Structure formats: C-alpha cells, structure tokens
Amino acid sequence: MNKNTKHHDPEALRNHSYDGIQEYDKKLPNWWLFTLYGAMVFAAGYWAYYEWTGHMLPGYESVEQKVAEFQKNMNANGAAPTDAKLCEMSNDPAVVASGEKIYVTNCLACHGADLKGGIGQNLVDATWLHGGTPTDIYNTVSTGVAAKGMPTWGPVLGASRVAEVVAFLISKNSTIERTAP
Ligand code: HEC
Numbered sequence: 001m002n003k004n005t006k007h008h009d010p011e012a013l014r015n016h017s018y019d020g021i022q023e024y025d026k027k028l029p030n031w032w033l034f035t036l037y038g039a040m041v042f043a044a045g046y047w048a049y050y051e052w053t054g055h056m057l058p059g060y061e062s063v064e065q066k067v068a069e070f071q072k073n074m075n076a077n078g079a080a081p082t083d084a085k086l087c088e089m090s091n092d093p094a095v096v097a098s099g100e101k102i103y104v105t106n107c108l109a110c111h112g113a114d115l116k117g118g119i120g121q122n123l124v125d126a127t128w129l130h131g132g133t134p135t136d137i138y139n140t141v142s143t144g145v146a147a148k149g150m151p152t153w154g155p156v157l158g159a160s161r162v163a164e165v166v167a168f169l170i171s172k173n174s175t176i177e178r179t180a181p
Contacts, residue, residue: 080142081163083179086134089167099168102161106153115172120150126175134176138166 013022050056057065081089089095103111110120121129130140142162144152153162170176 080135080138083134086138086163086166086170087178089163090170095164095167096171099164099166102157102165103168106157107165115169123169124173132176134166134170137169138162141166
C-alpha cells in the first residue's frame with residue numbers, strides 16, 4: 001500500500017510548501033492533548049470556585065481585610081482607660097484581686113512583694129519617674145522602659161489586664177490623687 005494514501009500516515013507531507021519548507025500532518029501527541037484539556041477543565045473549575053464561592057479574594061482585598069481585622073482588635077485592645085476609669089477599677093475588690101494576681105505573677109520579682117521596689121521602682125511612694133497619675137502609670141506599664149529594664153507589658157498582658165494591675169497599684173498607693181468616677 002502506498003504510504004501517502006493512508007489516512008493518518010504520520011510520515012505524510014502536506015501539500016503546501018512555504019519557502020521550500022514542508023510540514024508533516026501528524027496527530028498531536030496525547031500528552032499534549034491531555035495537558036490542554038486538563039488546563040481547560042482546571043480553568044473552568046478555578047473560575048467557578050473563584051466567582052461563586054467567595055472563598056478566594058484578590059490579593060489586595062484579602063490583605064485589606066486582614067489589616068482591618070487587626071486594626072479592629074487593636075482598637076478594642078488598645079484603648080487606654082481614663083484616670084477616672086482606673087480609679088473606679090481600683091475601688092472594685094474583684095478587679096483589685098485580679099490585678100494582684102497579675103502583679104504577683106509578673107511584677108513581684110522586680111518590684112517586691114510589698115511593692116517597695118528592688119530591681120524596679122518603689123510603687124507605693126509618691127515618687128514617680130514617669131508620672132504618677134493613673135493614666136501615666138498605665139502608659140508606663142503598657143509601653144515599659146526598655147532602656148532601664150522595665151518590660152513592655154501591653155502586648156504581653158493586653159490592655160484590660162494592664163488596667164487591672166494598675167488598678168491594684170492604685171489601690172495600694174495612698175499618695176495617688178484619686179479622680180472621682
Ligand atoms: C525585669 C524587672 C521588672 C519587671 C518584671 C517589672 N518591672 Fe516595672 N520597672 C522595672 C524597672 C527597672 C523600672 C524603672 C525604670 C526606670 O528607671 O525608668 C520599672 C518601673 C516601673 C514603673 C514606673 C515607676 C515610676 O517611677 O514611674 C511602674 C509603674 C512599673 N514598673 C510597674 C510594673 C508592673 C505593673 C509590672 C508587672 C506587670 C512590672 N513593673 C514588672 C523593672 C521591672
């Protein structure tokens with residue numbers, strides 16, 4: 001049988017010639033076709049998943065969403081209480097008891113069991129290096145004094161526990177000016 005009359009002779013040359021170049025009329029290899037069809041199926045699935053489920057956001061949107069979430073948490077966590085609020089908390093025995101526990105666990109080692117200081121400052125006298133209003137004390141505890149060895153407690157304890165331990169300090173220090181709630 002003549003090779004060139006076979007329907008799918010892989011060696012058959014097509015009739016045309018461009019610049020003297022002729023082509024075979026070969027079938028596309030299966031691996032190539034599978035890759036093509038596979039890509040098409042994947043694209044359809046991907047498109048449907050992306051458009052219909054809402055599970056995937058464009059990169060910038062998912063970043064924006066995360067940042068907004070983070071900021072919300074920060075605001076909820078980071079709002080500094082007022083002098084009046086801290087004084088009010090210092091009159092609440094439950095808050096003071098909770099603050100004392102936080103003190104014993106985190107602060108006692110440096111500031112002493114009687115709060116009279118050691119490595120850290122005396123916290124029951126009238127002398128304050130970083131301000132002696134309740135909010136000053138709150139800010140010092142929250143941000144720390146890194147250069148002097150006072151840790152930054154805000155991120156460790158969170159705003160509400162910093163407020164509790166400060167309420168405990170206020171309850172122990174008779175020199176702090178109380179602001180009526
Ligand atoms: C590793 C030791 C250490 C620990 C733990 C520590 N502090 Fe301090 N703290 C210091 C030192 C040191 C200073 C003095 C900083 C300075 O000289 O400016 C200080 C200062 C302070 C001040 C400011 C005093 C002033 O005169 O203005 C407050 C308030 C305070 N600490 C509260 C706390 C509380 C509350 C905790 C626990 C949550 C705590 N500290 C845990 C070492 C410590």
